Amino acid sequence: MPTITLRLELHKPTEAKQVMYRHMTQVNTEFANWLLLHPDVNKATSKVFKEFSADRFPSAVVNQTIREVKSQKKKQRAQAFRKMWCSFNNQNLKVEKSGAFYTVSFPTLEKRIGVPVVARPFQQAWLEKIMKGTVKLGAAKLYQKKQKWYMALPVTWEVETTANEKVMGIDLGLRYIAVGSMGTKSLFFKGSPCAFVRRYFSSRRRKLGKGKKQRVIRQSKNKESRWMRNFNHQISRQLVNFAITHGVGTIRMEDLTEIRNRVKSKREAGRSLHSWAFYQLKRFIRYKAEMAGIRFEEVNPEYTSQTCKCGHREKRNRNGLRFRCRKCGYDCHADLNGAINIGKAISGLAA
Template identity: 85%
Template structure:
């Protein structure tokens, strides 16, 4: 089942409510840290909170925090949690519609309250589905970011899988960020404009570093990451729309494990490869494909750039962006040939 997270901004909460939210977060963080070291955490129930504190605290939050600590205990190396936001499961959290406005209600230190939320056009459609019960609501999280309070809502729903047989392969790289192939149709996304922007941000941070402007460097990194995320959203949306238009039933991409060690850039091998979020782009393509009912598969990338459609495999077949088979003479764009072979899964599906 596909999953997305809807981020809703709480509409102008009063200072008293914000103080209460911060207090709840502080108590919950201390409780989670205490629980992490408790010898009977695996058998813990909401009653264990009385051992931690005699003050009232919503049992709904306690139960959800216990689940979070249990799931994170094995991979939690630090002995304390920096921040444990309050979470509410779908039995204790509700989304309701009042006129043209939507509200979210959840238990607090005082009582259960309903809070109006700021909704944008695309969010209203999802909120309407929540109210109608056509999507399943996960554990909602109350958190603060840049002096604003938000509620994060994970949503899952059933999607009818397509019965279409067409397969689209997608090859990722630096000179061409993504190349897709389905049948005789292809779609290319050049990497040169993106490389220019990355070099601009890198040069700017280097100058700021010489001037010891550390805060400006952090802000510059945030701007670059936001720009990359937005571009990955655009590329993934165009690729999935391309697949829908051409009746694709399965999208295949190479397994990205160790891609940073496999791929190289002659001009800037380290920085370009490590500054591009391949996994983010793949994740965006995957969840958007699943939302459309398109299957997503990962394939073994071995020899996809060296193999010809005639079956001949040789390292010399590829020279830069040109692929020319040394046996049959087949000539093709190298990344397009890779996308075709990924679609065929010539080295098998990833384990």
């Protein structure tokens, strides 16, 4: 089931409420770190909080924190939590509409409260679906960012996948950030706008660093991140619309697990595909495809850039952006050839 997360800003919470939210976060973080060292954490229930503290705390938050700690400890990802935001499952959080405002109600230290949120038009459409029960609400998270408080609401829904057998392959690269291929149709997106923006912000931060203007440097990083996010949204939307227009039933992309070690820019040493926010682009493509009822699959990327349609595989087949088969002479744009091979899943689907 596809999932998106709605980030809803709390509408002008009072100072008293903000103090309470911060205190809840502090207690929850301390409890989570205490749980990590608990010998019977795998058997823990909400009653274990009494061993930690005699203070009153919402059992809904305690139960969600226990689930999170169990998950993190099982995967051995956490030795200590810097911040454990309070979470509420769909049984303890309710979305309602009061006048012109949408509200979210959840248990706190004092009582259950309903808080108005700032919802954009597209978010309002999803909130209406939550209230009607046509989509499923996941575990919501109350968190603070840049002096503002937000409620993150994960939403999942059932989608009927299309029966079309057409497959579209998407190749990711440095000089062409994405190339989509479906049959004889293709779509190219140059990476030069990204490279220009990245070099601009990198140069600007170096100059600011000499002046020790750390606050401005952080703002610069945020601007670059927002620009890249918007660019990825545009690319993913065009690729998915292209797939819809041509009746694609499945989109395939390469597994990016080892992408950092495989591809690096010679012009910008040390700047890998990972730093180009390609994981974000892939995520955007995936959820938009699934929203449209298009299946999404990951393929093993091995040899997709070296293999010809005749089946001949050789490293010398590719030279920069040109692919020319040493056996049959087939000539093609290298990234397009990669997208074709990804669509065919020549090395199999990723495990």
